[in-house]
Amino acid sequence: MYLKYYGLKEPPFDLTPNPRFLFFSANHREAFNHLGYGIRERKGFVQLTGEAGAGKTTVCRAMLETLGESWASSFIFNPPADPDLLLKAIAIEFGLDVAGLDALQTRAALNEFLIEQAAADREAVLILDEAQNLSNEMLEHVRLLSNLETEDRKLLQIVLLGQPELRERLDHPKLRQLRQRITVRYHLPALTRAEVWPYIEHRLVVSGATGTFYFTAGALWRIYQYSRGVPRLINAVCDKSLLAGYADQRNGIDYRAVGRAIRELEGRISV
Numbered sequence: 001m002y003l004k005y006y007g008l009k010e011p012p013f014d015l016t017p018n019p020r021f022l023f024f025s026a027n028h029r030e031a032f033n034h035l036g037y038g039i040r041e042r043k044g045f046v047q048l049t050g051e052a053g054a055g056k057t058t059v060c061r062a063m064l065e066t067l068g069e070s071w072a073s074s075f076i077f078n079p080p081a082d083p084d085l086l087l088k089a090i091a092i093e094f095g096l097d098v099a100g101l102d103a104l105q106t107r108a109a110l111n112e113f114l115i116e117q118a119a120a121d122r123e124a125v126l127i128l129d130e131a132q133n134l135s136n137e138m139l140e141h142v143r144l145l146s147n148l149e150t151e152d153r154k155l156l157q158i159v160l161l162g163q164p165e166l167r168e169r170l171d172h173p174k175l176r177q178l179r180q181r182i183t184v185r186y187h188l189p190a191l192t193r194a195e196v197w198p199y200i201e202h203r204l205v206v207s208g209a210t211g212t213f214y215f216t217a218g219a220l221w222r223i224y225q226y227s228r229g230v231p232r233l234i235n236a237v238c239d240k241s242l243l244a245g246y247a248d249q250r251n252g253i254d255y256r257a258v259g260r261a262i263r264e265l266e267g268r269i270s271v
Contacts, residue, residue, distance in 0.1 A: 002246035009208035013235040013242070017055075019062035023202045023231075025195050028059055031188045035063045038184030039125055039157050044146055045181045046159045049166050050188030053232025056161045059188070060127055067125070072117060075127045079134055083141040090126060090145075111148055114155035125157040132162035136174050143178040190229030196220055199231065200238055215241075218255035226262050237261050 003011065014021075022028065031048060038046030050056045057077075064073050074093035080086050084103040091098045091110045098106045117124050128134070128142065148155045160166065160182070167187070170179045191199055197220050215223070219241070227233035240261030241253045250257065262268075 002242045005246045005249075006242060007208065007210055008204070011239070012203040012207035012209070013239040015232060015235055017058040017061055019058060019065055021203050021206050022055070022058050022062045023195075023199045025191055025199070027189055028055055031056070031059045031186050032063055034184055034186040035060060035159065036066065039063070039067070039159065042123075042154055042157060043183045044154050044157065045178070045183065046157070047166070047170075047182045047185045048159065048161050048188065049164055049186075051190060051230055052163055053230045054188045054190060055231045056188055057129055060129075060159065060161060064125075064127075067123075070122050072122065072124045073127065074124070075129070077129045079128050079130065079138070081135065081138065083138060086138065086141065094124070111155075114148055115150070118150060118153060118155055123157065124155065125159065127159040127161060129161045130163075131160040132164075132166040132169060134169075136169070136172060139169070139175055139178055143181065146181060190227075191231065191234070192229060193224045196224045196227075196229065196234065199234060203235075203238075214252045216252060216254045219253045219258045222255055222258040222262070226258075236265055240264050 003009070024032070031050075035046060035048060037043070048056050048060065064071075064075075067073070072094055074090045076086070076089055076093060080089060084106075087103060087106050087110070088098055091106050091113075094110070094113060096109055096113055098109055101109060114124055126145070131139075134142070142158065142160075145156060146154065146158055164187070169175070170182070197215065200215060200220075200223075223234060223237055223241075226237055237258060241258050244257045244260040245251075245253050248257070
């Protein structure tokens with residue numbers, strides 16, 4: 001609705017994890033580098049944690065885009081609670097036709113695929129998002145997937161993405177073997193107050209902004225106070241703020257426009 005008014009080509013604050021909009025704060029760059037190192041160096045397991053909306057999925061998608069055609073990937077957003085269904089979901093994401101196969105046949109098909117990948121000097125990576133929701137039993141099944149290997153190499157690199165609870169879960173004694181296999185870990189914090197405007201500006205520029213409107217210092221302060229630097233919350237309040245500015249036919253986004261946006265997001269009369 002407000003795109004034409006602000007001269008934008010696409011929504012700047014969409015909530016989908018689009019790598020084109022990834023803002024490389026110092027911490028996001030570090031998370032990106034950790035993922036790349038763990039995957040390319042065949043470290044087996046890589047763990048990336050952070051608060052909901054911190055940008056973990058976006059960072060991971062951006063990393064996958066750099067791997068090139070020599071890598072096959074299976075990205076599971078919300079892993080099912082059943083191990084057989086998880087195995088089938090992984091195989092399907094790798095492009096395998098496992099319809100009608102039981103768990104043993106699916107595992108055999110996956111193993112054959114991974115061996116063929118290795119024979120062709122290709123690699124495979126599995127990404128499990130929202131991994132904090134997996135039970136101890138399911139996490140143990142994931143560990144067993146890492147046993148797929150030849151005499152000299154692991155056939156599958158595994159990335160666990162999750163909220164901070166994942167770190168606590170992995171401290172459980174029953175998950176000791178899995179924890180020992182995770183050699184690359186990084187926790188992605190929220191943006192600092194100083195990074196909020198560069199983040200907003202980056203997304204506006206990617207969307208086609210030409211600098212014809214602005215966010216005041218008061219607006220940025222209120223955005224940070226509301227979001228605490230979490231990118232997903234920044235996106236939500238900025239989107240509503242631009243809509244509020246459009247409704248009032250304003251070129252700039254000020255403290256009051258952000259307040260109106262927050263009231264709409266929270267369903268409150270005053271903030």
